[in-house]
Amino acid sequence: MAEHRSMQRGALLDAARSLLSEGGTEALTFPALAERTGLARSSVYEYFRSRAAVVEELCAVDFPVWAAEIEAAMEQAESPEAKIEAYVRSQLGLVGDRRHRAVVAISAGELDAGAREKIRAAHGGLIAMIVEALGDLGHGEPRLAAMLLQGVVDAAVRRIELGAAEDPTVVTEAAVAMALRGVRG
Secondary structure (H helix, E strand, O other), X not given: XXXXXXXXXXXXXXXXXXXHHHHHXXXXXXXXXXXXXXXXXXXXXXXXXXXXXXXXXXXXXXXXXXXXXXXXXXXHOXXXXXXXXXXXXXXXXXXXXXXXXXXXXXHHOOOOHHHHHHHHHHHHHHHHHHHHHHHHOOOOOHHHHHHHXXXXXXXXXXXXXXXXXXXXXXXXXHHHHHHHHHHHO
């Protein structure tokens, strides 16, 4: 029975990822989850008490996986520059991933404080990884630089998400260049 419940919970999370990546937070509704999974709407409520609860669970499940991939890429890099490059590239490389799209849709959405806090904590973990590399480069304000660098990554993510005029590789290379050389390119 417990196994069956965990399978249904997994199916609901997967449906939530799809809905979020297709239509953003507005698309994530209990009727839509019920329809996608073939469960009765009342059953959806047995697993999650609210949309925010679905979102929180998605963050709890997907963010660590995501962060681990970025961390692994950074750990393979030898120099601080290479670590920064890996940080940018690995995040942008995850853009096509539904988990990533879901998480991007979530961070833009209206969330309760608990879910926002979880997202902030997860982002904080990513930022911490890069603060160290920036410090090793001799940056005077590594924490501030990390926040700004993440802003560049977030802007590049949005640019790729929008299916902007440029090819995703062009956006990625531009973001890496900006991260490593500033506006000199």
